[in-house]
Amino acid sequence: MLDGKVALVTGGTRGIGLATARALAEAGATVVLTGRDEAKAKEAAAAAGAASGLALDVTDAKAVSTLVRGVAKEHGKLDIVVANAGIMEDALLGMIREELVDTTLSTNVAGTLHTVQAAARAMMRKKTGAIVVLASIVGEHGSAGQTVYAASKAAVANIARSAAKELGRSGIRVNAVAPGVIDTDLTSGLSEDAKAENIGKTPLGRLGTPEDVANAIRFLVSDDASFITGQVLGIDGGLVL
Ligand code: NAD
Numbered sequence: 711m712l713d714g715k716v717a718l719v720t721g722g723t724r725g726i727g728l729a730t731a732r733a734l735a736e737a738g739a740t741v742v743l744t745g746r747d748e749a750k751a752k753e754a755a756a757a758a759g760a761a762s763g764l765a766l767d768v769t770d771a772k773a774v775s776t777l778v779r780g781v782a783k784e785h786g787k788l789d790i791v792v793a794n795a796g797i798m799e800d801a802l803l804g805m806i807r808e809e810l811v812d813t814t815l816s817t818n819v820a821g822t823l824h825t826v827q828a829a830a831r832a833m834m835r836k837k838t839g840a841i842v843v844l845a846s847i848v849g850e851h852g853s854a855g856q857t858v859y860a861a862s863k864a865a866v867a868n869i870a871r872s873a874a875k876e877l878g879r880s881g882i883r884v885n886a887v888a889p890g891v892i893d894t895d896l897t898s899g900l901s902e903d904a905k906a907e908n909i910g911k912t913p914l915g916r917l918g919t920p921e922d923v924a925n926a927i928r929f930l931v932s933d934d935a936s937f938i939t940g941q942v943l944g945i946d947g948g949l950v951l
Pocket residue numbers: 720721722723724725726727744745746766767768769794795796797798817821844845846847888889890891892893894895896897
């Protein structure tokens with residue numbers, strides 16, 4: 711399905727990013743995954759069957775640009791980029807600290823933007839490519855106690871919608887996935903009651919797995935999705951927030 715394609719996944723050391731790196735590698739792509747910590751990135755790359763694991767903090771625009779250019783140069787091209795790196799910290803409105811706003815927006819919004827910009831530059835030469843960014847059901851509908859995260863993920867969805875409009879004529883597709891509640895380290899802080907409440911509101915009656923999201927991303931970056939761009943695909947078991 712992805713034989714001969716070169717793919718980059720940010721934040722690929724665990725959770726959805728790791729499952730995505732594995733799914734793309736299993737489909738035949740040459741995968742480079744990144745993580746903030748080089749040793750963890752290398753370990754994850756070996757576990758996922760990826761070609762390499764590199765250190766990258768997506769808040770550093772210059773580092774993102776240099777790494778993406780380097781990957782494209784080393785492999786001769788870059789076909790697929792998954793801007794997955796992201797953070798989530800809950801805070802009620804009255805408890806929101808400036809630092810939380812800064813770290814969330816610089817990681818989720820600016821980090822995604824840097825990655826999409828660098829990907830577009832690398833893909834422009836061949837006039838083909840597929841980018842997926844990680845939005846969230848929370849960004850589409852809002853969630854009490856998650857105003858900062860929700861705002862950041864609404865921005866991520868609109869990075870996909872806008873970049874898709876700008877890059878379509880260059881043969882580059884940009885889509886977002888909007889997961890519901892997926893069982894990863896990011897959601898490990900949820901109480902059993904909160905998990906049960908979410909499952910109760912989910913028609914498919916369970917939390918999502920990283921593979922549920924990875925499989926949808928693998929479809930979106932494949933040629934099977936060649937006429938799909940600018941979409942925000944819910945992967946949420948039908949969850950109604
Ligand atoms: P996770 O916490 O398990 O993994 C996040 C990854 O991003 C980690 O590898 C982490 O090291 C990396 N990361 C964080 N900040 C980074 C930075 N500045 N530079 C580089 N890497 C960085 O989370 P996950 O559940 O796998 O989430 C992956 C993505 O999916 C995130 O963008 C998240 O917001 C989104 N998402 C998750 C859920 C969910 O329920 N788990 C739901 C909706 C959206």
